[in-house]
Amino acid sequence: MRRYLSVSTPAFSLWTFVVLQHLVVATFLLTRNPNRGGIGLSMDIYLAVVGAATLVLAIFLAIQLVLYNKAVKVESLLIPFIFSLPMLALYVAMFINDDLKTALGLTFLIIFIAPYILWISNQDSILTERHFNSIIFVLAISSFVISLLQILEILPVAQLNVRESIASDGNRPTGLFFNAFALSTAAVMTYLVGLNNLLAKNRVWQSLVIITTSLVTLLLAATRTSIFLAAILTIVFLLQSKVANYARATLASAFAILVGVGAPFLSIPVGITRGNEDWATLNGRTTLWSCVIEKSEQFIPFGVGVDAAFPQGFCVSEGWFSRLRHPENMFLLSFVEAGFLGLVSYILLFVVTIWLSIRALKNGYALSLGFTATFLMSSSIYVSMFHYVPFLTNRTADRGVFNFYLFVFLWLIVLAIGEYRVKNAIAKKKLD
Secondary structure (H helix, E strand, O other), X not given: OHHHHHHHOHHHXXXXXXXXXXXXXXXXXXXOOHHHOOOOOOHHHHHHHHHHHHHHHHHHHXXXXXXXXXXXXXXXXXXXXXXXHHHHHHHHHHHHOOOHHHHOOHXXXXXXXXXXXXXHOOOOOOOOHHHHHHHHHHHHHHHHHHHHHHHOOOOOOOOOOEOOOOOOOOEOOXXXXXXXXXXXXXXXXXXXXXXXXXXXXXXXXXXXXXXHHHHHHHHHHXXXXXXXXXXXXXXXXXXXXXXXXXXXXXXXXXXXXXXXXXXXXXXXXHHHHHOOHHHHOOOOHHHHHHHHHHOHHHHOOOOOOOOOOOOOOOOOOOOHHHHOOOOOOHHHHHHHHHHHHHHHHHHHHHHHHHHHHHHHHHOOOOHHHHHHHHHHHHHHHOOOOOOOOOOOOOOXXXXXXXXXXXXXXXHHHHHHHHHHHHHHHHHHHHHO
């Protein structure tokens, strides 16, 4: 029986997720046009792989929940509740808007229950940093290798997106994900893990590899906002040992969020002044945001649910944006799908995680802030926590939790490690 106990740990579920992420992305790349490096694999086969991978992940999470047989304190459920709150709001909206078939999907169930399972099973034995660092190491190396092969046009990219970078003036690599922005966001977080360990003189050689591969991947992805955020967070990490009280921790967190996360929005007035439309509209994002705001009455009070959200041509009748299933902003997307409940749920998520990050930073652990700030940035100009439910009629979304939820769950683990360190620091002070 002893050899099966590992199944009840969050490490087992996350390693399973890592393997399935590789499988899903590899299958998707094979569906690309043979002229672009794929083999033209049928999308039906790809969707079957997504469905099977989702089922396997759900089964392992369920096993982990069943094998966990210790008492759970209600107060320990606050953090997973905050993470699952956006999905709870979406469930309410789906039932009100008669999206009953969609509501029963495994994708939503995983997003809803995984935070509880991962957090609860972490309360007794934190996911060892050996496991966590190994997962980050694999993700950094894998994304780097795939990105390099895509730059060399040996492998196809998941999404066509041309932008000049230091290595190419062709399509930006997508690595282990479905677009270049997701790749760059992941690269920021893997880089921060490597930097955090290097500063702590922990697993130095591995940290150097993670930092090097992550930075190269970040440059290859050519996403300016992610590169700038990484630079700002580097400053905070280098100074984390100097942050010894709540005032300094709050000030450092405010600097990271206002400067690092707010930088993209400063380009709007600059673009308007210089007549640069891409900067003035954040590459068209403000058009989508204005569309949602103008149609806000349609989404009050409980949104329109999932099935009716962002049909083709919702904001513009033609062009790439006409096919988008989201407004490139998690707060507005949640408002469209779940109304005020959805919007408030995401605001609460970041209020609580920023508070946890400040607590951790005060105790010399900057990684919580690094992950939180990165997700706040990506949620403001992208949809890193979008469900991307597969199998909806006439919808292009087909990746489910394999879009970016692996890093959402890693974010939760980082916060758990931060809280673990905070509690240890408090206990040590009481003994002193």
